[in-house]
Amino acid sequence: MRRDRLSLYGNQRETSPELDAFSVNATRFERAVSTAQWTIPSHTSMFTGLYPTTHDVTEANRTLSPSQPTLAEILSEGGYHTVGFCNNPLVGVLNNGLQRGFDSFYNYAGAAPNRPLQTRRYGVSKPLSEAWQRFARVTSQQFAHNDALFRFSLHPLLTPIWTRTINYKGHTENSISDVIAYLTQHRAHHPAQPYFAFLNLMGTHLPYRPPQAAIDQIAPHLRHDRRAYQFMGQFNADAARWASPVDMPLTDWQQEAIEAFYDAEIAYQDQHLGRLLRYLGESGALNDTVVIIAADHGEGHGDHQFFGHSFVVYQELVHVPLIIHFPERFPAGKSIHTNVSTRRIFHTALDLAALPASLPPEDPNGNVEGLSLIRSLNCQPDTEGGVAFTEAFPPQTFLSVLRHRNPALIDRLRLTQVRRGIYDGEHKLAVVGGQAEALFNHQADPQEIHDQAGSHPDLVQALQAKIDHFIDHAIDQRTDRRALEGHVSAEMAEHLRALGYIE
Numbered sequence: 181m182r183r184d185r186l187s188l189y190g191n192q193r194e195t196s197p198e199l200d201a202f203s204v205n206a207t208r209f210e211r212a213v214s215t216a217q218w219t220i221p222s223h224t225s226m227f228t229g230l231y232p233t234t235h236d237v238t239e240a241n242r243t244l245s246p247s248q249p250t251l252a253e254i255l256s257e258g259g260y261h262t263v264g265f266c267n268n269p270l271v272g273v274l275n276n277g278l279q280r281g282f283d284s285f286y287n288y289a290g291a292a293p294n295r296p297l298q299t300r301r302y303g304v305s306k307p308l309s310e311a312w313q314r315f316a317r318v319t320s321q322q323f324a325h326n327d328a329l330f331r332f333s334l335h336p337l338l339t340p341i342w343t344r345t346i347n348y349k350g351h352t353e354n355s356i357s358d359v360i361a362y363l364t365q366h367r368a369h370h371p372a373q374p375y376f377a378f379l380n381l382m383g384t385h386l387p388y389r390p391p392q393a394a395i396d397q398i399a400p401h402l403r404h405d406r407r408a409y410q411f412m413g414q415f416n417a418d419a420a421r422w423a424s425p426v427d428m429p430l431t432d433w434q435q436e437a438i439e440a441f442y443d444a445e446i447a448y449q450d451q452h453l454g455r456l457l458r459y460l461g462e463s464g465a466l467n468d469t470v471v472i473i474a475a476d477h478g479e480g481h482g483d484h485q486f487f488g489h490s491f492v493v494y495q496e497l498v499h500v501p502l503i504i505h506f507p508e509r510f511p512a513g514k515s516i517h518t519n520v521s522t523r524r525i526f527h528t529a530l531d532l533a534a535l536p537a538s539l540p541p542e543d544p545n546g547n548v549e550g551l552s553l554i555r556s557l558n559c560q561p562d563t564e565g566g567v568a569f570t571e572a573f574p575p576q577t578f579l580s581v582l583r584h585r586n587p588a589l590i591d592r593l594r595l596t597q598v599r600r601g602i603y604d605g606e607h608k609l610a611v612v613g614g615q616a617e618a619l620f621n622h623q624a625d626p627q628e629i630h631d632q633a634g635s636h637p638d639l640v641q642a643l644q645a646k647i648d649h650f651i652d653h654a655i656d657q658r659t660d661r662r663a664l665e666g667h668v669s670a671e672m673a674e675h676l677r678a679l680g681y682i683e
Contacts, residue, residue, distance in 0.1 A: 181384050181475035183212075183501045184626070185443055193398055195446040198454025199473070203503050206471070207510035207557070211519045211622075212502035213568040213603050214477050218489050218575060219270045222476040222522070223278055223380075227251050229526030229545045231569060233654035237276060238573035244277030251526050252281030252376060258535045261366065261375040265359050267350025267382040282378070286358065288350035289382070295354065296362055339387075339419040349382045356381075356452045360459045367465065374533070379456075383449035384479070386488070387416035390444035398447055399440035408437040423488030423578045425589050430482050438481050466505065470532050474522055475500040484628070490578045491593070493601035493610050495628050498570040506532065509554055518556045519603040521568040527551035545657070565604075569650050572599040602647050609633075609643035616640050 183189050186196045188203055189210075215225035220240060221232040227250045232238050235248060244250070252262045264285040266272035272279070272287035279285045286296055343349075359379055366375055395402060402408050411434055415421065430438070460466045480486040483496045500522065504510045509532065531552035547563070549555075555562040574595055582590055590596060597613035606623040609616060619633040619640055633640050 181446070181501060182442075182478040182496055183475070183499050184496070185439075185446055186501055188503075189501060191443070193443050195398065195443045196450045198450045198457060199503070202454075202457045202473075202505065205507065205512040206503045206505035207512075207514045207516060209502035209504075209516045209520055209553075209556075211517060211568075211603065212474065212500050213519060213521055213570050213601075214475070214498045214500045215521055215523050215570055217477050217491070217493060217497040217570070217572045219268060219476055220274075220276060220278075221571070221573065223271055224276075225521075225523040226474070226476070226525045227278060229523050229551065230657070231521075231523060231650075231654050232571045232573060233651060234545075234657040236658060239576055240270065240274060240276075242276060244280070246277075250278070250281045251529055252378070254281070254530060254535060255376045255533060256281050256283065258533060259374065260533070261370065261373050262378075263362060263375065264378040264380075265355045265362075266378070266380040267352065267355055268380045268385075269348065269350075271380055272350075286355075288355045289347050291346040293347055293351070296358055339417050343387050343416070343419075348387075349385055350380075352381055352383045352449055352452050355379065356456050359456055363459075363465065364463070367463070376529075376533075381449055381453070384442065384445045386419075386422045386479075388412060388438070388441035388445055389416065390441060390448050394444040394448040394451075395441065398444040399436075402437070402440055405437075408433065408440075411437055412441050420581050420585055421487060423490035423575075424486075424582060424585065425491075425593055425595075426482050426485040426487060427586065429485075435482060442479070442481065469506075470529070471503075471505040472525055472529070473501065473503045473505075474525060475502075476522075491572060491574050491595050491599065493570045493572045493599050495622060495626060497572075498601065499622070499626075504528070504553065510557070514557070516556055518562060518566050519568040519605075520553060520556050520562075521564070524551050524553050528553040567646065568603045569647070570601045570603075574598070600647055600651075602643050602650070604643055604646065607639060607643065609640060609647065611644065611647055614648075616644055619643070 185191050186199065187194045188196050188200045188208070214222050216222040216232050216238075220242075221235075221238050224235050224237040224244060225231060228235050228244070228248055229251075230248070235244065236242060237244050252264070256262045262282045262284075264272075264279065264282045265288070266285065267288045269287075269289040270276075272285070273290045284296065287293055288295070356379070359377060363375070363377065366373075392403075415438065421427075457471075460469060460471065477489050478495075478497045478500060479489055480492070480494070480496050484492060484494045486492055486494070489497050502520070502522065527548045530548045531554060535548075550563040574597070579590065579595060582595065594612050599610065599612045599617070601608055601610045603622065606621050608620045608622045608628075610618050610620075616633055618628070618631040619636060620628045620630070621632060622628065
């Protein structure tokens with residue numbers, strides 16, 4: 181979800197009226213920064229509170245260390261009922277450890293989705309359905325981990341088939357209906373047990389195929405524009421292009437078509453999200469429920485010569501929406517202009533759940549109260565000094581695609597190298613391979629058009645030093661975590677034993 185395409189954050193099109201209305205009674209973060217530019221490392225950071233260099237889940241074939249407790253695991257151990265509703269196959273299908281700690285986890289993506297309260301699917305028995313789900317999951321792992329299979333799946337003749345037939349973007353309507361039904365039942369039958377519900381929506385991911393009614397709402401002038409529909413059909417079918425540098429700049433009408441279809445996807449998703457938000461209000465759940473709405477990353481539409489969200493740390497990918505509704509602690513209608521990292525959703529949830537001591541002193545991520553976003557409410561530099569980092573580890577699967585599609589781009593654009601960014605006050609420095617790439621004033625220049633590195637060499641040097649220190653610290657944390665795996669203290673051992681990892 182691109183922050184700048186929400187009407188809440190300035191889009192002139194009314195793309196998100198339901199979210200806009202909900203945010204009136206919530207606290208809105210104006211400078212929330214995702215820890216990463218794509219799904220898996222970003223979700224892992226929100227679930228663990230760690231930056232990607234530390235948690236090390238930076239590729240589709242990585243698995244979160246069992247010694248690192250997730251938010252769901254800690255809340256479950258603290259007495260919460262934990263349930264997930266996920267439309268993204270990278271979170272709901274792959275065995276990367278992100279489903280750990282959930283008492284129930286429902287997946288709406290892939291060839292074998294599962295929904296709550298179902299004992300029969302597609303007219304077959306439950307055992308047969310579960311066997312099909314296991315087969316589909318194993319097959320999905322193979323495509324995620326095998327470069328040749330992954331490239332094969334991106335062929336323009338195959339992409340329209342699998343994106344339509346295997347629920348690639350899940351099912352927004354079903355997942356939200358199930359959340360409402362599930363929470364209604366839980367609150368009726370287990371009113372004394374607190375719950376943690378995780379909902380992932382994927383409506384704004386490519387391919388863009390919003391309902392015609394949503395397109396008519398957002399861009400009625402496109403209804404009879406056959407050229408625009410043909411272009412979007414071709415763009416949707418070319419999955420290798422979704423995460424590639426721009427081969428040839430888009431024309432104005434092509435850019436307008438992509439933005440219109442994307443905005444229509446937002447509007448359609450917003451309609452269904454509104455059903456959930458209204459249910460929370462009308463049922464009384466908002467009286468005792470914290471609601472955190474965030475994006476794991478944004479999307480490039482040719483900005484800075486990149487599509488998708490694979491390689492860079494520009495605003496369109498890592499500057500994300502973040503809204504928290506809990507008037508008891510987060511004032512209604514307040515806007516926060518401090519730079520904050522989305523990894524702090526982890527600490528905020530534990531703080532509000534009154535579980536700040538759930539991590540042992542040895543844990544390098546244990547400063548729950550200090551990193552809670554409550555510390556940012558005065559709009560002054562907080563525990564982290566108003567500094568947030570983002571990291572772009574290049575997905576190896578897409579590098580493999582580019583080696584066959586356009587290998588010359590890899591070296592020219594340094595796509596094999598890790599990119600990082602630091603947000604410090606009004607400035608942001610982007611680096612690639614340890615070298616400064618560009619300096620921006622993201623307040624005066626939110627689209628990051630004007631590179632100021634040449635005119636502010638001292639600032640570049642100072643921010644570069646902070647990034648170098650951040651990397652060293654993150655690596656030290658990772659080393660500490662690995663040391664804990666083999667040599668744990670009595671307190672950590674007890675914590676891991678409570679979570680079921682050791683006997």
